[in-house]
Amino acid sequence: MKPILVTGFEPYGGMTSNPAFQAMQTLDGSNIGGRPIVGRVLPVSMAKIHDAIGAVLREIDPAAVISLGLAPGEPVIRIERVGLNLADFSLTDNEGSWLQDKPVSGNGPAARWATVPVRGIYDALLADGIPARLSVTAGTYLCNACLYSFLEALDGRIPMGFIHVPMTPELVCEEIRAGRDKTDERNPPPSMELSRIIAAVRIVINHTVFTALV
Numbered sequence: 001m002k003p004i005l006v007t008g009f010e011p012y013g014g015m016t017s018n019p020a021f022q023a024m025q026t027l028d029g030s031n032i033g034g035r036p037i038v039g040r041v042l043p044v045s046m047a048k049i050h051d052a053i054g055a056v057l058r059e060i061d062p063a064a065v066i067s068l069g070l071a072p073g074e075p076v077i078r079i080e081r082v083g084l085n086l087a088d089f090s091l092t093d094n095e096g097s098w099l100q101d102k103p104v105s106g107n108g109p110a111a112r113w114a115t116v117p118v119r120g121i122y123d124a125l126l127a128d129g130i131p132a133r134l135s136v137t138a139g140t141y142l143c144n145a146c147l148y149s150f151l152e153a154l155d156g157r158i159p160m161g162f163i164h165v166p167m168t169p170e171l172v173c174e175e176i177r178a179g180r181d182k183t184d185e186r187n188p189p190p191s192m193e194l195s196r197i198i199a200a201v202r203i204v205i206n207h208t209v210f211t212a213l214v
């Protein structure tokens, strides 16, 4: 039985953790819907992400791919519908690169649709009491580049999707203490407990396995 690949990003932007990485790490080695879960970390680096994705696909040969990333300021689980062929950063990546108005892929189309059942995943999360929303952009930073590059590499052969997760309460505290939080005290940054984020990712995988895989 081919595994489900779950990717999570390393910390970035001065943060010491990334809940996307933590969720991936927790699920690595588990079993969801009868499928083994294999977790891998991805670099927050435009120079490295393309080759990292190629290497992990060759290594794992998955039945489906669910990629996870952190979206600071996001209050709910965010299901990305589309990857854009655009890299336009508002902060440097972990290698110090700052890209503006650049394509993710030299000769690809402007956008690629996620190939997981996004509407079904959304309904399944809400039915289980997990706040979620469908999103029309994964941004123009590394998470979007990850989604676009996976979709390009897979070319529709297997289901692939991207889930943005909120900060954990612990990460919000870290951001406030570091003075990086820009919101005022009556509107503190939103967060979601890691256990709930992990429960959400389990639902995403389970729904994908039972509706998109034979």
Ligand code: PCA
Pocket (backbone or CB within 6 Å): 009, 012, 018, 020, 044, 068, 069, 070, 071, 138, 139, 140, 141, 142, 143, 144
């Ligand atoms: N979030 C960033 C990149 C890595 C991550 O976890 C993003 O949304 O692009």
